[in-house]
Structure formats: structure tokens, C-alpha cells
Amino acid sequence: xxxxxxxxxxxxxxxxxxxxxxxxxxxxxxxxxxxxxxxxxxxxxxxxxxxxxxxxxxxxxxxxxxxxxxxxxxxxxxxxxxxxxxxxxxxxxxxxxxxxxxxxxxxxxxxxxxxxxxxxxxxxxxxxxxxxxxxxxxxxxxxxxxxxxxxxxxxxxxxxxxxxxxxxxxxxxxxxxxxxxxxxxxxxxxxxxxxxxxxxxxxxxxxxxxxxxxxxxxxxxxxxxxxxxxxxxxxxxxxxxxxxxxxxxxxxxxxxxxxxxxxxxxxxxxxxx
Amino acid sequence: xxxxxxxxxxxxxxxxxxxxxxxxxxxxxxxxxxxxxxxxxxxxxxxxxxxxxxxxxxxxxxxxxxxxxxxxxxxxxxxxxxxxxxxxxxxxxxxxxxxxxxxxxxxxxxxxxxxxxxxxxxxxxxxxxxxxxxxxxxxxxxxxxxxxxxxxxxxxxxxxxxxxxxxxxxxxxxxxxxxxxxxxxxxxxxxxxxxxxxxxxxxxxxxxxxxxxxxxxxxxxxxxxxxxxxxxxxxxxxxxxxxxxxxxxxxxxxxxxxxxxxxxxxxxxxxxxxxxxxxxxxxxxxxxxxxxxxxxxxxxxxxxxxxxxxxxxxxxxx
Numbered sequence: 001x002x003x004x005x006x007x008x009x010x011x012x013x014x015x016x017x018x019x020x021x022x023x024x025x026x027x028x029x030x031x032x033x034x035x036x037x038x039x040x041x042x043x044x045x046x047x048x049x050x051x052x053x054x055x056x057x058x059x060x061x062x063x064x065x066x067x068x069x070x071x072x073x074x075x076x077x078x079x080x081x082x083x084x085x086x087x088x089x090x091x092x093x094x095x096x097x098x099x100x101x102x103x104x105x106x107x108x109x110x111x112x113x114x115x116x117x118x119x120x121x122x123x124x125x126x127x128x129x130x131x132x133x134x135x136x137x138x139x140x141x142x143x144x145x146x147x148x149x150x151x152x153x154x155x156x157x158x159x160x161x162x163x164x165x166x167x168x169x170x171x172x173x174x175x176x177x178x179x180x181x182x183x184x185x186x187x188x189x190x191x192x193x194x195x196x197x198x199x200x201x202x203x204x205x206x207x208x209x210x211x212x213x214x215x216x217x218x219x220x221x222x223x224x225x226x227x228x229x230x231x232x233x234x235x236x237x238x239x240x241x242x243x244x245x246x247x248x249x250x251x252x253x254x255x256x257x258x259x260x261x262x263x264x265x266x267x268x269x270x271x272x273x
Numbered sequence: 274x275x276x277x278x279x280x281x282x283x284x285x286x287x288x289x290x291x292x293x294x295x296x297x298x299x300x301x302x303x304x305x306x307x308x309x310x311x312x313x314x315x316x317x318x319x320x321x322x323x324x325x326x327x328x329x330x331x332x333x334x335x336x337x338x339x340x341x342x343x344x345x346x347x348x349x350x351x352x353x354x355x356x357x358x359x360x361x362x363x364x365x366x367x368x369x370x371x372x373x374x375x376x377x378x379x380x381x382x383x384x385x386x387x388x389x390x391x392x393x394x395x396x397x398x399x400x401x402x403x404x405x406x407x408x409x410x411x412x413x414x415x416x417x418x419x420x421x422x423x424x425x426x427x428x429x430x431x432x433x434x435x436x437x438x439x440x441x442x443x444x445x446x447x448x449x450x451x452x453x454x455x456x457x458x459x460x461x462x463x464x465x466x467x468x469x470x471x472x473x474x475x476x477x478x479x480x481x482x483x484x485x486x487x488x489x490x491x492x493x494x495x496x497x498x499x500x501x502x503x504x505x506x507x508x509x510x511x512x513x514x515x516x517x518x519x520x521x522x523x524x525x526x527x528x529x530x531x532x533x534x535x536x537x538x539x540x541x542x543x544x545x546x547x548x549x550x551x552x553x554x555x556x557x558x559x560x561x562x563x564x565x566x567x568x569x570x571x572x573x574x575x576x577x578x579x580x581x582x583x584x585x586x587x588x589x590x591x
Binding site: 098148205 | 322
């Protein structure tokens with residue numbers, strides 16, 4: 001028994017080292033004075049200064065944040081509707097096809113999604129003159145479409161396990177469907193909606209392949225700029241950028257965990273008392 | 274008699290009226306909740322595939338957009354010519370390059386999925402068996418990389434695997450190797466990249482399957498004289514099977530169509546279908562050929578995966 005747990009612990013420890021060594025090396029090398037990334041030239045924060053002076057990266061970062069914010073919000077609205085339609089609306093015509101469409105983006109290779117949307121935009125433009133050119137808006141449409149699927153799946157799985165007695169009680173008391181949704185169901189599924197929004201925001205911020213297909217020449221998102229830089233090799237500014245992004249995510253995850261722990265404690269206290 | 278028929282008529286009227294009211298009050302809400310996302314997906318998810326299929330039947334041309342029209346209306350003779358070019362599909366069939374790329378992506382994805390399972394299982398097992406105190410922290414440690422940028426996590430390996438990279442330095446200083454190994458731009462680097470980036474997708478479903486497992490089953494097996502290795506393969510693995518299947522699907526499916534990992538870590542000879550499609554599109558600017566590759570990928574890769582998923586989902590539901 002003892003020997004097996006030693007084996008287990010050491011393999012799991014190896015796994016965690018594997019998971020974190022690359023991230024830690026990125027962070028350490030972002031503080032490297034030397035331009036040659038392989039040579040250690042002492043501690044320095046000069047690459048962070050260079051990063052903020054780099055207009056190309058900064059513009060792309062703001063564009064990406066804007067696209068991620070709008071797409072995540074649209075995806076949450078449409079995805080919640082889709083999840084609701086699939087789990088609370090009973091049967092309707094074409095439901096099977098609809099559920100197929102909702103889950104398909106999850107297994108679709110990004111290259112296919114990107115290519116097909118680009119060809120659609122080109123065809124629409126030559127037929128109707130809309131969208132005129134490609135850029136911010138076409139990327140938002142593309143991201144909304146694939147994030148919608150993630151939100152729908154999360155919301156749907158939450159609605160399925162949700163106890164519907166509260167909704168029934170509200171209906172018995174004469175709540176209109178819209179009141180029922182906004183005052184009862186929505187607060188109950190809000191954790192799923194928040195999770196869906198955060199996931200969509202991250203997916204949009206992170207997407208390289210689809211954005212490369214559907215974006216125009218002037219509108220490079222942050223992953224597109226990073227990709228064009230790192231194709232040529234390791235660059236210290238990207239290391240600095242990566243460190244900042246990891247720090248933001250780490251702080252976010254820690255806060256989310258503390259919040260969840262607090263909620264669980266409150267829930268436990270409420271159940272006891 | 275007449276009052277009865279009057280009642281029937283009245284009740285008939287009131288159900289009709291109720292239906293009318295429900296149509297006015299409820300069904301419009303219901304209708305829009307269903308139809309808005311339905312329409313969105315029809316326009317931006319389904320119709321694009323029809324466009325892809327259509328363009329795969331056209332010819333590449335020097336024009337904007339760079340392909341020929343299928344329909345061509347002759348005004349004088351009033352002829353409607355339909356030109357369907359099957360040449361792209363024929364070329365796909367004849368040139369072994371595309372078939373090799375397809376097989377090679379499946380091979381690379383399958384091998385990396387297997388290694389992801391090997392690395393992920395001990396971690397998931399450890400978390401599932403650890404104290405409640407540490408469980409949350411360990412899970413957060415697994416989830417944290419998942420929320421950080423995929424592209425940057427792949428990029429991190431460029432710095433580690435290159436000739437003067439950290440891995441070579443460490444191995445040389447330990448005296449295991451004498452001269453630096455070529456690891457970057459090989460299939461090996463692609464395997465590492467896939468295992469690394471998709472590890473959280475494997476660990477989380479494995480964890481949720483292992484967490485539900487009743488530990489007393491293992492104790493019972495031990496009491497009955499089973500060796501640890503026996504009880505692992507006869508009890509733990511079968512009970513973890515739903516998690517193993519879910520995790521493997523979550524890794525294998527995106528890995529097959531992967532573009533970023535082979536582009537950054539792989540060599541020029543690392544054939545993956547996603548990369549072939551991308552190059553056909555952006556380097557050769559052959560949109561019809563790229564569309565044909567996408568159509569074939571959809572039929573021979575995505576549809577089977579969706580059918581398997583649907584089937585396994587239903588079995589689990591039972």
C-alpha cells in the first residue's frame with residue numbers, strides 16, 4: 001500500500017511539474033535583461049516597458065478585448081435562449097436538427113469553421129453588399145457563433161438538474177412567462193451564465209485560427225500578432241505579455257475560488273441554521 | 274338540449290379564445306426564444322457549409338473572389354449553363370498527399386491522446402483520493418493553465434525544446450547527453466505540445482469519474498487477496514471508463530484538426546490535415562481546393578465523430 005502511494009505521488013508530481021515548468025520558464029525569462037532569450041543577462045523589467053511602447057501589440061490587445069467582450073455578451077444571450085429552448089420548451093418542429101447545430105461547433109475543427117464563415121461572408125458581400133469588407137464585425141459574428149454553443153451546453157446542463165418546483169410555484173401564483181424567467185429562472189441559472197460568459201470571453205480572446213480566416217487586413221487580433229511574432233522565434237516582449245496574462249488569470253481564478261468557498265460556507269451555515 | 278349544445282359551443286369558443294390568448298401572450302415569447310438562436314445558427318453555421326460545398330465544385334481563377342461561378346446564363350441563346358467541376362475531388366483522390374495527411378493526423382492525434390491519458394490518470398487519481406482540504410487547490414492548479422492562452426502555452430515549448438533550450442541545457446549539465454538533441458520541428462515536439470495543452474481536458478472528466486468511485490470496493494478486493502495491479506485493472510479502470518472515454522474524446526477531436534501546434538512545433542514534414550487546409554487556402558490561394566479538403570474532412574471526420582458521440586451519449590443516458 002505504502003509503495004503504491006509513493007509511485008502514485010511521484011508520477012502525479014511529475015505531471016504537475018510538466019504542467020507548470022513551461023509557464024514558470026516563460027515568467028522567469030520575461031525578466032531576463034538579455035535580448036538573446038537563451039542567455040541569462042540578469043533581472044530586468046525592461047521588456048515590460050518595451051511591451052507597453054509597442055503600438056502594434058497594444059492596439060491588437062484592445063481590439064481583442066473589445067471583440068471578446070461583445071462576442072461573449074452576444075453568445076450568452078443567444079446561448080441562454082438556445083439552452084432554454086432545448087430543455088424547457090418541450091417539443092418543437094426541427095428540434096433534433098437544432099440540437100445538432102448547437103452541439104456541432106464543439107467538435108468542429110477550427111479550420112473548417114473559419115473557412116466556411118469566410119466563404120459565407122465573401123458570398124454575402126458579392127450578393128448583397130453586406131458585410132462590406134471584413135474586420136471587427138465579422139470576427140464578432142464568428143466568435144459569437146462558436147461561443148454560443150458552449151454557453152448553450154452549460155446552461156442546458158444546469159437547467160436539466162435544476163429543481164423545477166420553484167418555477168412551478170411561481171406559475172401557480174400567476175407569474176407571466178417573462179416574469180417567471182427574469183425573477184425565478186435567471187437568478188437560479190446565473191452561475192451557469194457567468195461561467196458561460198467567462199468561457200466565451202477566454203475562447204474569443206484566445207482564438208487564432210478562426211480570426212485569421214475572417215478578419216480583414218487592418219484588423220489583427222492579439223493572437224494573430226503574437227503568432228506572427230513567435231513564428232520567427234522567441235521574443236522577450238511576448239514573454240512579458242504572457243506573464244501579465246497569466247498573472248491576470250491567476251488572480252481571477254483565486255478570487256473565483258475564494259468566492260465559491262465563501263458561498264459554500266454560507267450555504268452550509270444556512271442549511272444548519 | 275339547446276342549452277347543452279349552447280354550452281358545448283360556449284366551451285368550444287372559450288378554448289378557442291384561450292388558444293388565441295395563449296398565441297398572443299405566450300407563444301410569441303416561445304417562438305422568439307426558439308427562432309432567434311435557430312436562425313443565427315442556420316445563417317452562420319449551417320449555410321456556410323453549403324457555400325463551402327458549392328465552392329468546392331468550382332474552379333480556381335484569378336479573380337475576386339478567386340473562383341469561377343457554377344451558373345452561367347447565356348442571354349442571347351437563353352441557355353443556363355451549370356458547370357460542376359469534380360476535378361478537386363478527383364485530385365484529392367489521386368494525389369496520395371491528402372490521404373497521407375488525413376491518416377497522419379489521425380495517428381498523431383491518437384498517439385497523443387494515449388499519452389495524455391497516461392500522464393493525466395495519476396493526477397486525476399491523486400486529486401480524487403486526496404483530502405478535502407487540498408482537493409480544491411489541486412483542482413485549481415489543473416484548471417489554471419486551461420484558462421491561460423492556448424497559443425502562449427504552445428509557444429512556451431518553443432523556448433524549452435530548441436537547440437539551446439532549457440531541456441537540452443538540463444540534460445547536458447546532468448551528463449545524460451553530450452550534444453544538444455534536435456527536438457523542435459519534429460513530430461516529438463507535436464506530441465508534447467498536444468499532451469501539454471489538452472491535459473486539463475483529460476484530467477477533469479477522469480477526476481469526476483474517479484471521485485464517484487466507492488473506495489471500499491478496493492478494500493474488499495484487497496481482503497479477497499487481489500494484488501494492487503489486479504484491482505486497478507479489474508475495478509478502478511472499468512469504473513473510470515466513462516471518464517476515460519469522455520476525456521479521450523475531448524482530446525482526440527480537437528487534436529485531429531489542430532493547426533497551431535504543428536505550425537509552431539512541428540517540422541515541414543509534419544503532415545496534419547488542418548495545416549494542409551490552411552496552406553491550401555493562404556499560401557496557394559486555392560479556395561476551391563481548400564473547400565474540397567474541408568468537405569471531405571467534414572464527411573469522413575466530423576460526421577463519424579458526431580455519430581459516435583451521439584451514440585455514446587445515449588448509452589450513458591440509459
